[in-house]
Amino acid sequence: MSAAPVGTREISRHAVRAELARVAFNRFCLTGFDQVTFADLSEAAGVSRSTFLRYFGTKEDVVLFVFDPVGGVITDALDAEPADQDDWSRLRNVLEAAVRFLVGDVQELVTILGLIEQTPALCARLREKQAEWRPEIVARLQKTTSSTDGSSVIANVRVAAALEVLWIVLGQWSASDGREDLGELLDTAFAAFSTPACRQTDAPL
Amino acid sequence: MSAAPVGTREISRHAVRAELARVAFNRFCLTGFDQVTFADLSEAAGVSRSTFLRYFGTKEDVVLFVFDPVGGVITDALDAEPADQDDWSRLRNVLEAAVRFLVGDVQELVTILGLIEQTPALCARLREKQAEWRPEIVARLQKTTSSTDGSSVIANVRVAAALEVLWIVLGQWSASDGREDLGELLDTAFAAFSTPACRQTDAPL
DNA sequence: ATCGCGGCTGACACTGAGTATCAGATTAGG
DNA sequence: CCTAATCTGATACTCAGTGTCAGCCGCGAT
Numbered sequence: 001m002s003a004a005p006v007g008t009r010e011i012s013r014h015a016v017r018a019e020l021a022r023v024a025f026n027r028f029c030l031t032g033f034d035q036v037t038f039a040d041l042s043e044a045a046g047v048s049r050s051t052f053l054r055y056f057g058t059k060e061d062v063v064l065f066v067f068d069p070v071g072g073v074i075t076d077a078l079d080a081e082p083a084d085q086d087d088w089s090r091l092r093n094v095l096e097a098a099v100r101f102l103v104g105d106v107q108e109l110v111t112i113l114g115l116i117e118q119t120p121a122l123c124a125r126l127r128e129k130q131a132e133w134r135p136e137i138v139a140r141l142q143k144t145t146s147s148t149d150g151s152s153v154i155a156n157v158r159v160a161a162a163l164e165v166l167w168i169v170l171g172q173w174s175a176s177d178g179r180e181d182l183g184e185l186l187d188t189a190f191a192a193f194s195t196p197a198c199r200q201t202d203a204p205l
Numbered sequence: 206m207s208a209a210p211v212g213t214r215e216i217s218r219h220a221v222r223a224e225l226a227r228v229a230f231n232r233f234c235l236t237g238f239d240q241v242t243f244a245d246l247s248e249a250a251g252v253s254r255s256t257f258l259r260y261f262g263t264k265e266d267v268v269l270f271v272f273d274p275v276g277g278v279i280t281d282a283l284d285a286e287p288a289d290q291d292d293w294s295r296l297r298n299v300l301e302a303a304v305r306f307l308v309g310d311v312q313e314l315v316t317i318l319g320l321i322e323q324t325p326a327l328c329a330r331l332r333e334k335q336a337e338w339r340p341e342i343v344a345r346l347q348k349t350t351s352s353t354d355g356s357s358v359i360a361n362v363r364v365a366a367a368l369e370v371l372w373i374v375l376g377q378w379s380a381s382d383g384r385e386d387l388g389e390l391l392d393t394a395f396a397a398f399s400t401p402a403c404r405q406t407d408a409p410l
Numbered sequence: 411a412t413c414g415c416g417g418c419t420g421a422c423a424c425t426g427a428g429t430a431t432c433a434g435a436t437t438a439g440g
Numbered sequence: 441c442c443t444a445a446t447c448t449g450a451t452a453c454t455c456a457g458t459g460t461c462a463g464c465c466g467c468g469a470t
Contacts, residue, residue, distance in 0.1 A: 131332075161397070169358070188358050189362050217447095
């Protein structure tokens with residue numbers, strides 16, 4: 001997926017980054033994202049404000065950098081997906097891969113999603129990342145398709161919808177403290193597309 | 206839709222706001238959104254920085270406040286929509302209402318969409334507004350549905366997908382300088398949902 | 411061992427967004 | 441015309457984010 005950072009410098013940088021993020025995350029959860037300044041964070045972490053800012057370009061990145069690999073995970077999973085399925089099935093499976101990547105520690109992910117949910121700035125920045133992933137995913141989805149007409153509106157719509165599903169499902173899941181089954185939630189969410197003439201909004205469960 | 210601002214103060218405020226936005230918009234298009242400061246804007250508009258900031262809380266709002274009524278337009282249109290149709294049809298029609306509201310001056314909308322597209326901060330803030338509209342729209346969509354089960358995941362997914370369609374369609378439309386037919390574009394986009402077992406991503410045109 | 415070099419760090423200064431306050435001008439409305 | 445609410449501009453402030461610079465530390469080469 002990504003080249004292993006063999007250089008000692010890279011290892012060090014990665015470790016420091018993780019530690020700074022860990023310290024900062026506690027502060028954010030304790031006091032609230034907007035109430036914490038870089039001065040607070042750097043003091044708590046025992047480094048200068050300059051150094052802290054060198055590791056994270058923005059305050060949002062201190063929380064959201066963990067989502068950075070998701071775009072790559074999705075495109076890789078889409079490449080690995082057999083091409084003889086319809087778009088929705090492939091997107092569903094690919095989202096499951098993304099979810100598996102994210103759910104390392106359940107409690108940690110629930111906490112981080114809660115923090116994001118109650119912080120507009122984090123929601124906004126996360127959606128920005130999501131928008132950055134989209135073009136690449138659309139390209140992969142269309143690559144296996146025989147005739148690529150000019151517009152690609154449909155592929156864009158499907159990918160955008162799938163990415164929305166990702167956050168809706170994760171939100172629902174974290175609201176249940178991580179007890180609900182993510183695979184079932186994905187099926188439920190994708191059922192919104194599989195029942196084209198259905199008027200009612202009931203879940204099939 | 207919204208109570209007419211009968212007070213003279215409200216009228217004045219509205220007019221000043223429009224004029225400030227007009228002046229600012231030219232600057233943004235000329236120099237680029239990020240390169241223009243509030244000091245520049247206030248000087249160009251002939252008011253103090255304080256006053257300018259009193260009319261627009263953030264720089265993004267100077268551009269995006271025109272989209273504020275869209276949420277209301279959509280919910281109103283959804284209320285007016287006959288309840289005997291499926292969700293996708295209703296959402297399609299409602300989006301057409303939103304689009305009709307936005308397309309007053311074609312050239313102006315094309316310009317503003319272009320500015321937004323090339324300014325990440327504006328994209329992010331617009332998506333934030335979009336996310337604010339969603340709960341209300343979901344509620345209206347579910348109101349006409351007989352049995353509302355606990356989760357509402359499906360309704361959320363459909364509304365989120367429809368709102369994504371809105372921006373994708375507008376993006377495509379503005380890329381054609383407003384020449385393409387928005388109704389047809391909406392049909393094309395919604396075809397992404399109507400062809401559940403279809404593997405290829407071709408447009409039906 | 412030491413020298414030199416590249417990268418890391420902290421200190422400092424700076425721009426610009428956004429908030430808050432206050433005194434004075436202006437205007438609505440009786 | 442008078443009063444009270446509101447608008448304005450000036451000023452000061454916090455904080456995010458950028459840029460610079462000198463000193464330090466580790467690391468490889470001589």
